[in-house]
Amino acid sequence: MMDFKDQILQLAARAEKMLPQIQTEEATKNALIMPFIQIMGYDVFNPFEVNPEFIADIGIKKGEKVDYAIMKDGEPAILIECKHHLENLDPHNSQLFRYFHTTSAKFGLLSNGMVYRFYTDLVDKNKMDSTPFFEFKLSEIKDTEILELKKFHKSYFDVENITNTASELKYLNELKALLTREINAPSENFVAFFTKQVYPGAITAKVKEQFTPIIKKSFNQLISETISDRLKSALNQEKEKDEQEAVKIEENPESSLANIVTTDEELEGFLIVKSILRQFVDHRRIVYRDAQSYFAILLDDNNRKTICRLYLNNKKYLVVLDENKKEVKYEIQSIDEIFNYSEPLIDSIKRLEKKA
Structure with a gap:
């Protein structure tokens, strides 16, 4: 049986092929989101685990429904709202944002089948944050994101554990996004901060203009060199391993091949x-x-x-x-x-x- 990572990667590969055939929100649910929930360890056909069209009443407005609620001990733990895969995911226009506080659920998931955004209430208690603490794109999912996603798997799901790491994860992702923006298009403050560390004179507008491309180039070169060093290190380790294996075979070729039978x-x-x-x-x-x-x-x-x-x-x-x-x-x-x-x-x- 495939492990969790392989299942997610297989869904990602399958999703890309299916997108042209997925014309409606309902098709998005059936083709992308239900298989995703299933991979997360929940039985989509068992209402005690996955409750479809879960009713969340809002004041005098009765009968408001969320697409799915992942249930734990008879109570909703994760509310899931689905959109068509081409639709923009805006939490302010989402029912999820409106009825998060009406249930005991600690987490909200807003998804169009390709992008998955996880929300909680880090800023105001019982009010869903306007920004997700964890987000990934299925077609570009990274190993680190798969590790975070695995915490939501039925086998590992622990509200306290995820809540404790949610704040760190939120700020970590925001800082990564900020650094990416600054490296690609350095702001004045960013340029001024680094220029002060190396330039002895006054940081005038002209100096900032001069240093902006230099700082951008410095970061890009640093990233390229780091990647290159890691690749060299990985290749050297593989080469050493191959050489060790070759020495073993050379020292005792008969014992290495004796038990091998090509069927x-x-x-x-x-x-x-x-x-x-x-x-x-x-x-x-x-x-x-x-x-x-x-x-x-x-x-x-x-x-x-x-x-x-x-x-x-x-x-x-x-x-x-x-x-x-x-x-x-x-x-x-x-x-x-x-x-x-x-x-x-x-x-x-x-x-x-x-x-x-």
């Missing part, structure tokens, strides 16, 4: 992958290397160019490495199901060719 099933899987990818790359460049725990399919017989891996010993998995070299697992019942994952395999070969 007919593995060879069949190799041929399926080869047939999927031959229209994108010369089939002679696609080779395999068998190992004790998995069967690797490589480009150019290079273990740094892994197209995919097959795990066929117990449960069957097709594994593709993403752009960060993290494993994305797809459970398969039979070798023929590899054809269902042609797209991730094609993406893998395109990434490897692009890097080359």
Whole structure:
């Protein structure tokens, strides 16, 4: 079974393809938001867990409904309002903003299926904040965001724990956004602050004008150099690992290979992958290397160019490495199901060719 991260990434990939066919708010709920709630561990068909069209009365205005309420111990814990995937998410025009205070729910989620905004009441008690403390875009979700999102999963959901970190998360995200804006278009105060640290004279308008492009360039170079250093470090670590493995095999080649048996099933899987990818790359460049725990399919017989891996010993998995070299697992019942994952395999070969 896929882990939480893989499920979210799979939904993101599927969502992008489905968007042209999603014409209504109801379709957005069914195609994007209900699967998302399901991945979060809640049974969308059990009203004791997910209560659709939850009624939240507002003063004399009775019968106001929220699209979904995630229930905990018989009480709403998270209110969810859904919009069409092309609609702007404005909390001030949202029912969620109006009826947050009428229920015991501590969190509100406003989503159009692609953007997810989580709200609470950090500023005024029982009044939903106008800015989310946590927000992500499904198609661009980062590992750090997946870790934060996991806190809302049914298995880990703890109101006190999330509330304690919500304030820090809100200010962290706001500061990141502020720094991004300042780096891209430095404000006067930003320029003046850094100029004072290096320039001995008076900070005149002319000096600020002179230093604005210098400060912007400094930050951009710093970011580029940091990324470059990290990539070099990662490549060096991988190189050292490969060299250590090579030494082990050289020292005792028989013991390393003695237990490896390439099965007919593995060879069949190799041929399926080869047939999927031959229209994108010369089939002679696609080779395999068998190992004790998995069967690797490589480009150019290079273990740094892994197209995919097959795990066929117990449960069957097709594994593709993403752009960060993290494993994305797809459970398969039979070798023929590899054809269902042609797209991730094609993406893998395109990434490897692009890097080359």
